[in-house]
Amino acid sequence: MSLPRIAVDAMGGDEGVRVMIEGAALARRRHDRFKFLLVGDEERIKSALDSHPNLRAASEILHAPDVVSGDERPTQALRRAKTTSMGMAINAVKAGDAGAAVSGGNTGALMAMAKLALRTMPGIDRPALSALLPTLGDTDLVMLDLGANTECDTRNLVQFAVMGAAYARIVTGHDAPRVRLLNIGSEETKGTGQLQDAASILKAAAQDLSIQFDGFIEADKLGRGDVDVVVTDGFSGNIALKAVEGTARFVADLLRRAFASSLRSKFGFLVSRPATELLKHHLDPNNHNGAVFLGLNGVVVKSHGSASALGVANAVAVTARLLEESLTERIAADLARLGAENLRTSPKAAE
Structure with a gap:
């Protein structure tokens, strides 16, 4: 059975690309049936994937020129939803290009974007x-x-x-x-x-x-x-x-x-x-x-901003399980x- 892929906001979290990609790679080992849409700075994502060929083979990159900052107000972030990695990951779920989105970024912005795009x-x-x-x-x-x-x-x-x-x-x-x-x-x-x-x-x-x-x-x-x-x-x-x-x-x-x-x-x-x-x-x-x-027309998971690669992997694993079930x-x-x-x-x- 073909399972929907998971959109990962690769720019979210305190340490950004490196930890998010490493975490996704760890999760891929546990859920090898899933594929990923990695959203963020294309060059930085490609560089991080060099160390994770298994994830690279199961992923597509969606370039996002902007990032939602940790102290950005939700109303400000909403205006840039079409150009930020967070907004584009959620919109991929709305468009049916992904079954779920994972981000370690700004919680308020993530909730606002998810609620507006996916509705209850x-x-x-x-x-x-x-x-x-x-x-x-x-x-x-x-x-x-x-x-x-x-x-x-x-x-x-x-x-x-x-x-x-x-x-x-x-x-x-x-x-x-x-x-x-x-x-x-x-x-x-x-x-x-x-x-x-x-x-x-x-x-x-x-x-x-x-x-x-x-x-x-x-x-x-x-x-x-x-x-x-x-x-x-x-x-x-x-x-x-x-x-x-x-x-x-x-x-x-x-x-x-x-x-x-x-x-x-x-x-x-x-x-x-x-x-x-x-x-x-x-x-x-x-x-x-x-x-x-919970309660949206789509699955959105928030990873803790300070999460390690293991923490990100657990967040992605939770996402995968919710889609499977x-x-x-x-x-x-x-x-x-x-x-x-x-x-x-x-x-x-x-x-």
């Missing part, structure tokens, strides 16, 4: 930014929204749950993902009217949606591994994500200082090195790289099962 799917009011978080369980946690929508109503939260569950089935392998809403407490009476109404809708529709809806979850329990999808508004989600990332860095730095504090500590580090290496691997954001814009079609099918009648906003949520 029927039945989805707003796209959401979703990412994988490490847990103590056997699989990662799908969390959304992480910053695309600062304010969300009941409809948005329910739609996010449908999209997150479809994504979770692909990355976790669970046929009935465990879904919860992020809240300030686990009790049914806690939280806003929008949260309580969304919980009622998801509880009633859980069987039709093939999910296990377990109510609310507090932020301190995100990493336990007993939930597959956590749904929230983009404001709360972004704060929670930054707190998790900051805590991971804090733990890593604290361990580094502790092991360097004395000769005895250094000896203890040597003894415990296998465990610390496992911890380092588990907390390394490169191993969980690849945030997905037909994520967009799965979301559409689940929305159809939910039905518009289950998305009526109650007077309580509308206040």
